[in-house]
Amino acid sequence: MKLADTLAGLTRVPGVRGALIVSRDDGLVVADTLMEDINGAAVAALAASLAGRMRGVTAALGQPEPVMMYLAGSGGTLLAAPSANGLLVVAVAAPEVNTGELRLLLLDAAARAA
């Protein structure tokens, strides 16, 4: 399956404003499907940085790497799931998005991207 197809599955969820596949080490966009007003490069860099820090925190606690990050803000939601091959699948959504559905799809997308 192409990376674009993986992202299309995420952006079909109502409330999702964009989805990206990001290189975790570089924080660069590998593939994206985004609304025009979203700065994909900024989301990629910051999400990868956050994922790296979370990995550091869980490692310091002696725990395995997180399988999902979920940030809920007043203006939107960001979910990110690392995949096994150094990629990070990220979704940017409105606050009212069905988080449960998006979470399942994101985990599936991370597994497909690996």
Added chain:
Amino acid sequence: MRALEPWVEAPLSEFLAESAARLALLMTSAGQVVAQHGFTRALDVMSAAALGAGIMASTFELAKVMGTRPMGSVVHQGSAVGVYLASFDTPRGRWLGLVVFGRETSLGLVQLFFATLASDLARAAPAEEPPRQVLAENFEAELNNSLRALFGR
């Protein structure tokens, strides 16, 4: 961090804090150093500035040969450190930035905050001063003043 021009200090400090870059060098497209962070020897700064300006000049010429627009940045990614070299326009002309970063940050973050630095510098730059004539007898003193400002010695 040391800067020849005081208005460069605040945007560069912010960039260094946000990007977690190890070394940073701002220079004119001719390789004249404007500000530096992390270098401890004048020789290193001058060499890095000359090499960085040379690399960007080469990429500009390469773009001409290929018939494309000039490339805005060049990245050398090593296993331990990366080097990000980019050009940007300011009211003082075209400047170059050379950033050395380690694994504690990422190319994406460096690129992201460098773009902010470039726009902050373009906004903060005062109107261009009329060019001063550099006389041969002043050259040594001017050079020493610049080195003192960049290294505090």
